[in-house]
Amino acid sequence: MKNSVNREIPDYLLKDGNEIFKGAYANDGKEIVRDTPTIKSNIKPRDTKLVENLKEAIKKTGLKDGDTISFHHHFRDGDFVAAMVMDAIHELGIKDLFICASSLGKAHRNFVPMIEDGTITGVSTSGVRDEIGEAISEGKLKNPAYIRSHGGRVGAIESGKVKIDVAFIGASSSDEYGNASGINGKANCGVLSYAGVDAKYADKVVVITDTLVDFPNYPHPISSVDVDYVVKVDNIGDPAKIASGAIRMTKDPRELKMAEYCAKVIANTEWFKDGFSFQTGAGGASLAAAVKIKPYLEKSGIKMGWAMGGITEPIVNLLREGYVKYLADDQAFDVASVESVYKDPAHFEIDSSEYANPLNKGAYVNKLDYVVLGALEIDKDFNVNVVVGSDGTIQGAPGGHPDTAAGANCSIIVAPLVRGRIATVREKCTSITTPGETVDVLVTDYGVCINPNRKDILEQLKDTDLPLVSIEDLVKRGEEITGTPDDIEYDDQVVAIIEYRDGSIIDVVRKVK
């Protein structure tokens, strides 16, 4: 059956409450009964939650074949926790696990043999890259992987679609009762936003830290009232990789040009006024947009009310220089943001439900004025693909892309027209992650293109010196440069299901022949 963005979804997937995508706002106002954790109450006053080692903790949780466990990815490529938990589980011989991760990548390469031997048979994640991405793309996982946005992951958990039996939460610091955070440790990741919903909805919660502090650890985005066991290990991660300093300002003139276009779009639209809100990703041009906006703020005297995201150094600088009042942080992308959160009193942590969950009573994304996002591909209907490479393999992450695009008053996609020999703007995307109805402006190095359904934005930009172009022109220009791409040949096997943030199926990824 084809869904509303014209993607073929096999009928056999439309069971167990799985529905096809019917539009970005089709499920607004739906009533949700929240899921219920079963908790063992009332540890006795003198009891400790400290368990000798990871294996003992796993045994105490009662984890068994067929269960669902969860991880967060705030330690990013420097994460040791997920790998050590899975090694322990593997040694204990527990099989057929469903992994509900907030993202998967380089740090999870030891999952691959466990996918092959049936230890791991299902996955839900907001991003898949590197070795585990390859394994899933090759169809090695027994069941199709679910790819969900950051908000969609929370919605799936809160609505009971994913029932976490045991959440394993790596924390930079914790007391022995489980008050845990991404600071105060020897390997700080800043915030633990993605783990918030896991802590609240999992039946059992294990905190793993290398820095035990006195009760009460403060701040504690993960509260001890949600934690069953605490395990101290030697090292939870490699601080250099948790928040690498590698996110640097681009010097690529093409990216800088696009960033300037983004800033100009923002400065010339109606939401650019005192108190406006802003989010940008960590990609070259997106990040540069956070810098390019500054002269417009200086000149106009306008100040941002708040910025959100994926916080990076340029955003922290805007805070410290007084250009923005608050930073709402769901992920610290670099050393500067890790060191700023909680220390700068206006830089606070929000959990991923607050950030992006479409099934709560209104997430922060709904209050966004501008978001600047990247794209692997964008089609003539402004549908965006950020998950599947043009060769058909999974190598990306929806992250908060569909969430922020749906929420923001003005969502801006920034992407070069062509990457290498591949057109980014094209007749048809290899896959769809974010529906075009939520995409308002496309900024490329070949001009700025406004979604025709946003006549208001077109009206506001038509008298600027921005080089406005149509999407058809961009598609044609791209094809002129790269030629028409060959169709990819697929196998029947669905290796991944891409859910829209409301839980409907917006696309599937098939195994490449």
Added chain:
Amino acid sequence: MKNSVNREIPDYLLKDGNEIFKGAYANDGKEIVRDTPTIKSNIKPRDTKLVENLKEAIKKTGLKDGDTISFHHHFRDGDFVAAMVMDAIHELGIKDLFICASSLGKAHRNFVPMIEDGTITGVSTSGVRDEIGEAISEGKLKNPAYIRSHGGRVGAIESGKVKIDVAFIGASSSDEYGNASGINGKANCGVLSYAGVDAKYADKVVVITDTLVDFPNYPHPISSVDVDYVVKVDNIGDPAKIASGAIRMTKDPRELKMAEYCAKVIANTEWFKDGFSFQTGAGGASLAAAVKIKPYLEKSGIKMGWAMGGITEPIVNLLREGYVKYLADDQAFDVASVESVYKDPAHFEIDSSEYANPLNKGAYVNKLDYVVLGALEIDKDFNVNVVVGSDGTIQGAPGGHPDTAAGANCSIIVAPLVRGRIATVREKCTSITTPGETVDVLVTDYGVCINPNRKDILEQLKDTDLPLVSIEDLVKRGEEITGTPDDIEYDDQVVAIIEYRDGSIIDVVRKVK
């Protein structure tokens, strides 16, 4: 049927999951399936939650006859919110409501005619005083009132025993999305701890404030993701009564003597060491104990790890003078504490589940070393009554009394042997709120009495100059002064059910003849 503290509980109450009390720790380790709120998801990005007035908000919630609504009491005697909500509901003609309040008192006097006319037919509260206390004592409420400790209230809500249809949360400040707090307003109450569970478990949540601020309000102990509607009113309360400066240091030599005994008990027992934890109430002698402990800290060089409670000025002073590292605040009792929370970075808010809930994975009370508590009466088995006056009428509050007594390593009750012509220490209490097995030390003006089941404490205190006495001696001494009290004559009607923190029935209050 008699329960384990020898109180007669009518069999007809033992239905719908109501059980008799079997001991303070009898339900430890019970498995609880958390309750499920039904929420309407996904307000659209540009929607506002701001509703024109209270009546419109009530209509939007769909509130109907027979529903349960909730209030918190952080505004204390200065609260305008509960009264104005009930006036609006009354005008709308909605009947047969169950009120789940964190406490009831002078601010709720307009509830009395609504009890009489059937608007209010049931109540759950952690305290009942003043006019509404009299009305309940007189048997005017259709159904017996449930009196639950602060922790017990959370447990009742989280376990689904009380299902809140609509929570009305007065807030000192809020943005129009519902991020709300007890600071940043014109009538500040400091924290909103008791409202935390209401926000998370109620189907509908209405925030009522007189100070609207820009999104995102920060801090926001009540998160917008849990809030349906926001109403701006002129005045939520009288700041002078919200946190009156009236809590002053006692000059009563009897109270000062008892406070000194408390401090000496603490300073001579094993938990008095670096990092120890401490809670005290706001009563004369309890409050004075927070002052009397200071010389012992000075002399010993020992520092408290954290203090909790009911925060008051003497505790804030200890923080500022470096004698305690953290304050965990679930209620701000005076101007000094309202002004300190969040401003002093080590003075943080905890919600009432974190504070005292016996049905989560371990509340802060479990980590307490010392708690100093008051009593209306205490019997020869150390059972304590803090709810029912010696004349049989309801005029008190369990608050966190049973919670902290159960959790602390050393729970100290401080009370004069005799009040007016009434003995405080007596053969038998008029009612029981806190079981004697959780009471360790009784400090009176006639000496200090150790619960015989705490031989460890007796051993540690026996060589001090504290005047140690037996409970039997105190009972005898009290009777010598006051004579044997006449038995109160009761009607059959049960006007209130006193639940222990685990939800079992520890006592009932009958109507006085």
